Every structure is written in C-alpha cells, then in structure tokens.
Amino acid sequence: MKTVVIGGGPSGMMAAITAASKGDTVVLLEKEKSLGKKLLITGKGRCNITSSLDMSEFISNIPGNGKFLYSCFEEFTNQDIIEFLKKHGLEVKNERGNRIFPVTDKAQSVLDCFIEELKEKNVNVRTNCEVVEIKVQNEEVVGVYLGSGEVVNGSKIILATRWKKLSQNWIRWFWL
C-alpha cells in the first residue's frame, strides 16, 4: 500500500511515521524547502511540546468540547510524545503552568527527532513539492498532482494541511 502524506508539519510527519510503522510505503510531500517551518517558531522558538497534566485535566483545559478529543489522546498521550523524544535522545523539562519544553530550549531539537524517525522508517521525504490537486480515476483516489505537473501515485492520501487553503475541488474529492 502506498500512502501519500500532504504537508510536512508535525501532524504530517507523525502521520507519515505512523503509516510507515504499519508497513505502508510512504511519501511525504512538503511545499516549502524544509519540513516543520511552523514548528520552528512555536513557543517563541522553544516549542511548548505538551502539558504535564494528567489526561482528564488536560482535556478539561481544552476550550470547547475537549471530550471530543478523548479517543485520539488515548491513542497517543502527552507521555507518548515525551517517550518518543527521549528515544531520540531529547530530554524535556517541566516549566511554570505545567508546560513541557525541550531541555535544549530549541524547537529545532524537536524537529530533529521527527526527521530522524522519518529516516528510520524509510519515509520518502520530498520538499519543494506543492500538491495542487488530487488525482481521481473511476471515482478512486490514485495519487496527487504537484505544481510541476508531476503525478505522485498513491492509493491512500493523508491530508495534513489547513483546509482553508484547499480549493472546492479538493473538498469535493474528499467527500467521495
């Protein structure tokens, strides 16, 4: 099974890692020249990774209907992200307000852990690749078109970009 992940931010990188862990051949497409550009500015460049609160307190601090997120937080907890970073040699620290930061105080160290894991999982990372359209044949998604006109084939597409940037055409295909 070939999976195409669109967007090389934290969600796309983690989706690519997860799909590859399950045995898929994965290509991660990022329109910028490097991965995780926004991640690098988080927490004023230090990246507030997560919270040290336990899950019920964590959920109750989410504005709106936090309970809606129980199932996904059960799948991957705040402790899981800490363990993931530790596995790549990055320790974290707990600061005022239960905020967890990397001990390095650098968001780059967090990004480096993702990049290392992508390599370990043999994810094919392609930067400078903007996806402009989903390719559909016989009402089945078969890949994506890049701005260059190239087609990247894949039977599964994971969209990890903001919806507001998508055209109506994309949305139409995702409802198929």
Ligand SMILES: Cc1cc2nc3c(=O)[nH]c(=O)nc-3n(C[C@H](O)[C@H](O)[C@H](O)COP(=O)(O)OP(=O)(O)OC[C@H]3O[C@@H](n4cnc5c(N)ncnc54)[C@H](O)[C@@H]3O)c2cc1C
């Ligand atoms: C100033 C600031 C500080 C923040 N601080 C924190 C913090 O400390 N802790 C925290 O948890 N969160 C923080 N956030 C929020 C955090 O940045 C986002 O929640 C996170 O980046 C979302 O990740 P994402 O992968 O969903 O999206 P993004 O990080 O936006 O990644 C999406 C990626 O998709 C790429 N892309 C878009 N369109 C296409 C296309 N058509 N083809 C290919 N690639 C495409 C983009 O270039 C981008 O790399 C902060 C946000 C800001 C703005």
